[in-house]
Amino acid sequence: MSANLTELILDRAHSAVISMDETGLVTYWNPSAETIFGIARDDAIGRTVADLIVPERFRHGHLDGLRRFLATGEGSVLDQRLEVAGLRADGTEFPTEMTISAFQDAGRWTFHAFIHDISERKESERDHRRLLEQLQRALHNSERRFDAIVGSLTDAVTIRDRNHRFLYANAAALAHLGFATWDELQATAPAEIMADYVVWNEDGNEVTMDDIPSVRILRGESADPLLIRTIHRPTGEQHWNLLKAAPLLDETGEVEATIMIIEDVTEQKQAERQNAFLAQAGAVLASSLDYEQTLRNVAELAVPDIADWCAVDLVDEDGDRRRVVVAHQDPDMLKRAEQLREYEPERLDPGRGVGRVLNTGEPLLYPEITDPMLVDAAVDDRHLELLRAVGMRSVAIVPMRAGSRSLGALTLVNAESGRVLDRFDVGLAQQVAARAAVAIENARLYSERALIAHTLQQSLLPAELPQLPGYELASVYIPASQSTEVGGDFYDIWRVPEGWMIIIGDVTGKGVQAAALTSLVRHTMRTASEFEASPARLLARVDRTLHEQPNKSVCTALCLRLETDRATIAAGGHPLPVALTAQGASELGEHGPLLGGFPNATWEDRIVNVLPDTAIVMYTDGVTDAINADGIRYGTQRLHDMLNLCGGRSAAHVIDSLTANLEAFQTGRHADDTAALVVRRLPVASVAMRAHDDRIAARVAHGGRQ
């Protein structure tokens, strides 16, 4: 390093730096030296160190030492920390801490001294000694009872001086701070003790020395009691402490020392948090019947209150791992968890970890994860590297069972918080796991039922709408929100000799019975239509079939036979279809009785012309009965108003508008299932286009069955 650069750095050093040559003359004097000794650089350079900063009574020794070193090469004071008195320009002395080094360059010695002013430190040490003596005298003489009372308190009591050094600590405080004797505590710096702990307040924010009530008192602030959660780094033990502090004043009213009482509230706090946590867990777990969401809720519940990580493993009947959800507050750590999961076999080892917990049904606690354990568990080097990077400290695994069924396991991992999991955590995790298992099982059954219902519902509706020459078709089926049951609405369309038969209906009731009834009505209709062309007579046939059912079975249905330019309509207790033209909307046909409801009922056919660009809208009462948040029904008027805006538009447009309008009205939730079907006679120009397209399509699909 060049001399210039060295000086550049030394000029900015916090320590006073002084260089001296063999003759004892000052060759370098940095700004800190100027401040500490009160002598300017220009005044110092060229004068002797002995004259400048060594008190007179030590000058002789200083010069002797220098001569001895130059003669023999022996320097007893070199390269060690010395506490020596320094002399200021004004003649006052002060304690310093000094380190001296000697360098030889071109046969000549240079000495460098690094000097700190330690007068403040010395003073506080003296104060501490004085206070300690006073207090001990007080304890010993006049207030003998003090230690007898305070000493036997179960709360930790400490008294500290203005520099946070301990003047007194009772037996509970010694135990709490992890010291066997008072002397041991005295020999340890306060900052060192604090460094052994990670400390949070109740809100989970880190607590620093400045927040401690006794320190606040010294700053002249009010010191409200402070609840802290500590984790002792070496042991990983968690404690909840309530810190209370009060000042000890001297004769002049100045704060001389602080008394702090540390109350261990770990048990109350854990019980309180457990109750709060379980209450929250109950609410969260009951909040969703969505399977995936429930799994995520379970995992996220435990983080970060109980553990840094939480994983939920689900297994199938064979005990193979089926699904894993991991929760962690830090997305980067989550990524690591995903990578780690790649190493986990689908078939679980019944002898260890999750596999063992599932096998035995008993929880497993690894309070301390050691490196050899990681080495033992690692499959390869990368795996080991990942395991080490995660820094697991403590792991607990508890089983999740619903009845006699083993669903999987809940794994809690503590890493960066450093907290060791204990029996208490396992107990809490078991309670959460029991609730989680019920929630997961419910969600699973629910989604299974919803799937079955959905599949069954699909089977009751045409897979896709057929192509009708001269017409276009569109339909919608909206199942009731939050329902796992098959709804009662249905529609169907099929070819008959005269044209097309369309039916839309609603069997009252839900579930398997409704599905069976829907199926019965559709098949009766389809079969009867092979020899019966009249919609009214088809309805009569269905009515008869329904009356033959052992249980009261009723159904509304609208039957419409569509030909090139006209339709034959019969209604059985069903809302009438709406004809929609550019001029507006109007109902078609005539009401007829409900099917299966009344004895001796009859129906009549109504024939209507269907002009080009006319849409016929058929719907179930799910549309008109829809109820909004204010309890208002959608109703026929709203439906007609909405349809009036759709005159002359495509069938798909009408269906889309209706669906969007209903969604908006009900704010997305359907109380009942809803079906609608629109058949629109194409305008003349479109028909010509379509016929042209159909001819091309027919040529392409040569041989395809019409």
Add this chain to the structure above:
Amino acid sequence: MRRAELKIEDCGRTESAVILAVAGELDMSTIDALAGRIGTELERPVQSLTIDLGDLAFMDSTGLRLLIELNDRALREGWRLALVTPRHEAASRVLTITGAEAALPFQSENGR
């Protein structure tokens, strides 16, 4: 989606006759309340049950189905069911559409 409200009022009873007045909305969310109340009334033998639907604001197919089943039961068990037509269109519509007004024992309010 808001839950509908239904009010069932006792409008007089004798040894053998019960008159209930129903107001509010009768749909799948309120049907159990009415079905339950009627079930309780029919635990003891009655000769007639009158249900006044005059103030009913809304009725859907679930409500209609209950009335049909009740009518079937009355015919089977030999007691008399009397119904009063709802004044509100939103309640009477389902009766009109399905032909229930003609098929069920409805009577005008003052023609009792």
